[in-house]
Amino acid sequence: AAGVIQSPRHLIKEKRETATLKCYPIPRHDTVYWYQQGPGQDPQFLISFYEKMQSDKGSIPDRFSAQQFSDYHSELNMSSLELGDSALYFCASSLDRYNEQFFGPGTRLTVL
Amino acid sequence: EDQVTQSPEALRLQEGESSSLNCSYTVSGLRGLFWYRQDPGKGPEFLFTLYSAGEEKEKERLKATLTKKESFLHITAPKPEDSATYLCAVQAHLRGNMLTFGGGTRLMVKP
Numbered sequence: 615a616a617g618v619i620q621s622p623r624h625l626i627k628e629k630r631e632t633a634t635l636k637c638y639p640i641p642r643h644d645t646v647y648w649y650q651q652g653p654g655q656d657p658q659f660l661i662s663f664y665e666k667m668q669s670d671k672g673s674i675p676d677r678f679s680a681q682q683f684s685d686y687h688s689e690l691n692m693s694s695l696e697l698g699d700s701a702l703y704f705c706a707s708s709l710d711r712y713n714e715q716f717f718g719p720g721t722r723l724t725v726l
Numbered sequence: 727e728d729q730v731t732q733s734p735e736a737l738r739l740q741e742g743e744s745s746s747l748n749c750s751y752t753v754s755g756l757r758g759l760f761w762y763r764q765d766p767g768k769g770p771e772f773l774f775t776l777y778s779a780g781e782e783k784e785k786e787r788l789k790a791t792l793t794k795k796e797s798f799l800h801i802t803a804p805k806p807e808d809s810a811t812y813l814c815a816v817q818a819h820l821r822g823n824m825l826t827f828g829g830g831t832r833l834m835v836k837p
Contacts (some may be wrong), residue, residue: 645823647825656827656828657813657825658827659824659826663823669822682817684828702767708823712757713775714772714775715770715773717762717769717772720767
């Protein structure tokens with residue numbers, strides 16, 4: 615079965631640089647979510663999109679922005695990167711807003 | 727504020743030794759409670775969704791149950807391949823579609 619695709623899988627950036635993470639949801643899924651998971655921590659909700667519109671917003675820094683495109687893929691843009699942004703970033707998708715969320719393999723971001 | 731607490735934090739079992747993981751929650755209007763399994767460095771893998779007290783779901787050696795205050799994930803005759811972190815998450819009516827996760831239980835099953 616098709617799963618959520620995330621790219622890149624690993625990313626190394628310097629402080630103050632920018633990064634763009636991409637997410638391709640499961641086919642026919644119309645809702646995309648972004649989560650951040652620090653070392654030894656739970657996934658923390660950042661933001662979600664339903665039918666290309668922002669749906670809910672969590673603890674997403676102002677330096678981050680995201681959008682969902684017409685083909686339902688989503689991108690998380692991160693600017694002025696800080697050391698504390700080093701984490702696993704997961705994208706999840708669901709069929710409609712309140713159904714079970716299926717997670718991708720994650721992008722491991724390292725900020726040096 | 728929604729709170730989700732999982733216990734124990736870590737659990738070591740011998741292969742075949744059944745046990746239960748607990749997820750206690752305080753939520754203003756539960757829409758759903760979700761169980762996930764996560765292997766190190768990988769994305770959470772969906773296991774179950776429970777919506778109302780009294781509901782039960784089963785899958786192979788796993789069985790999830792729900793009351794008004796907590797959920798249990800029962801593992802029957804576990805195998806080493808069941809070793810992982812098990813995450814519980816809640817979705818509340820007043821908080822849109824975000825998931826709030828508990829701290830997870832790290833399960834290790836020894837042969």
